[in-house]
Amino acid sequence: MSTWADLTSGLAALQWAQPLALLLLPLSALPLLAARQSEAAPAPQLLHPDLHGLLQAPLPRRKPRLTPVLRALALLAFVLALAQPQREGAWIAAAPEGRDIVVLLDTSLTMSLHDLTWAGKPASRLAVAQRVFADFAHARQGDRFALVAFGSHAATLLPPTFDARAAGQMAGLLAVGQLGPDTALGDAIALGLRQVRLQLDLKPILILYTDGGQSNTGAISPADAVALARHLGVRIYTVEVGTTPDPGRPYTVPAYAGPQPDLRLIAEATGGRFYFAASAGAQQAAVRDIGALNPRLHPPPTRRAVQPLFLWPLLAGAALWLLAMWAEGAASRSRK
Numbered sequence: 001m002s003t004w005a006d007l008t009s010g011l012a013a014l015q016w017a018q019p020l021a022l023l024l025l026p027l028s029a030l031p032l033l034a035a036r037q038s039e040a041a042p043a044p045q046l047l048h049p050d051l052h053g054l055l056q057a058p059l060p061r062r063k064p065r066l067t068p069v070l071r072a073l074a075l076l077a078f079v080l081a082l083a084q085p086q087r088e089g090a091w092i093a094a095a096p097e098g099r100d101i102v103v104l105l106d107t108s109l110t111m112s113l114h115d116l117t118w119a120g121k122p123a124s125r126l127a128v129a130q131r132v133f134a135d136f137a138h139a140r141q142g143d144r145f146a147l148v149a150f151g152s153h154a155a156t157l158l159p160p161t162f163d164a165r166a167a168g169q170m171a172g173l174l175a176v177g178q179l180g181p182d183t184a185l186g187d188a189i190a191l192g193l194r195q196v197r198l199q200l201d202l203k204p205i206l207i208l209y210t211d212g213g214q215s216n217t218g219a220i221s222p223a224d225a226v227a228l229a230r231h232l233g234v235r236i237y238t239v240e241v242g243t244t245p246d247p248g249r250p251y252t253v254p255a256y257a258g259p260q261p262d263l264r265l266i267a268e269a270t271g272g273r274f275y276f277a278a279s280a281g282a283q284q285a286a287v288r289d290i291g292a293l294n295p296r297l298h299p300p301p302t303r304r305a306v307q308p309l310f311l312w313p314l315l316a317g318a319a320l321w322l323l324a325m326w327a328e329g330a331a332s333r334s335r336k
Contacts, residue, residue: 014309017084024082028075035068067331070324077317081310089305097297098143100160100204102192103133103167105174107151108183110211112176115243118280125241126176128280129209134168136287142296146195147171150188152180152217160195184218185210186256189225189236189266198232202297205235205272207290211242212263214251221256226269235272237290238263239283245276 016022111126118128137145145167147158158170189206196204206229215222229236240246240263250259267274273293275286 013087015086015088017086017308019083021079021083024079025076028072028079031068031071031075035065067324067328070320070327074317074320074324077313077320081314081317083310085309085313087307087309089307091304097202098140098162099200099202099294099296100144100146100196101140101294102146102148102160102195102204102206103171104148104150104188104192104206104208104210105129105133105157105171106183106208106210107149107174107176107178108211109177109181110242113211116241116278116280123280124176125211126174128283129239129241130171130174132280132283132287133171133209135284136291137164137167137171140164140291140296144197146192148188148192148195149174149179150184150191151177152182152184154184154187154191154218155179156191156195160197182217183210183215185215186220186222186225187218189222189229190220193225193229193232193234196234198234202294203233203235205237205290205294207287208236208238208263208266209241210238210263212240212244212246214253214262215255215260216253217255221258222260222266223256223258226261226266229270234270235294236266236270237272237275237286238267239275239277239286241277241283243278245278246274 105126107126111129112124114122114124116123116125116128118131137143141164142162143164144160144162145158145164146156146160147167147170149155149157157174158167161167185208189208192206196206198204226236246263248262248264250261250265252259261269264274266272273290275282275289277283277286
């Protein structure tokens with residue numbers, strides 16, 4: 001009973017990729033019709049009385065009755081194969097949808113201090129930040145990364161790309177002082193905001209790596225850049241890589257009018273988070289926490305795997321056709 005139930009459920013789950021091909025099923029009856037017409041054909045009539053030698057002539061060969069049946073079944077199997085039967089399998093997990101992540105790397109002169117270690121050896125602040133970012137990008141396949149470097153000026157080192165490996169490699173090309181000795185933090189934030197897509201289900205984020213130096217140059221003040229990020233709904237996560245934590249209060253510089261937000265206030269104003277990372281391990285913990293706070297979107301599966309089954313009726317049809325040819329040949333040899 002269970003076998004019959006399994007067979008019934010299996011047939012019910014069967015699908016056809018080309019169901020219109022089933023309209024050709026009546027063609028499988030052609031061998032049977034041809035055989036019936038040949039049997040019903042009238043016997044030839046002699047037009048003269050000369051019967052010399054006709055009695056010794058061999059009887060006309062008749063095709064075996066099994067041959068039309070085999071060929072009809074073979075055509076039936078070919079039509080079924082042409083209709084491409086298939087069976088649905090397990091659900092296919094949809095690819096996770098990533099978000100835009102822009103990393104802002106400080107290359108000012110203070111990032112050259114070798115007060116951190118990596119793999120047991122002294123390393124500069126910038127070198128540790130580069131390697132931590134490369135590992136973070138490699139673990140976030142599916143996200144779109146952009147890289148902005150800043151010193152006295154801000155520049156897009158890498159436009160948005162899904163190539164996480166390229167993002168890590170490009171970060172490793174940065175050098176301290178490459179963009180000048182000062183800190184144009186506001187320009188860097190504004191330039192990072194230009195790299196993101198806002199019409200997405202997953203909001204983009206900015207990750208700011210710096211040693212906590214105050215912004216002292218640039219065309220855009222940090223206060224204006226943070227206000228723009230807040231207006232756009234882009235969170236900024238600030239990671240301070242120095243050895244002394246930021247005091248957490250606004251500051252003033254002659255380059256801008258009014259107080260400017262420090263790293264803590266930048267994160268708080270945009271809905272991000274501030275991290276003080278005085279070691280390589282603390283930096284790695286910071287990016288892990290940022291990744292956990294901003295997971296990728298895993299949409300539910302919308303399609304299932306398909307297992308094609310057309311090979312079985314195709315092989316069966318070929319076997320039946322060969323069997324019909326063998327049966328016809330065997331019948332011909334038996335009459336000789």
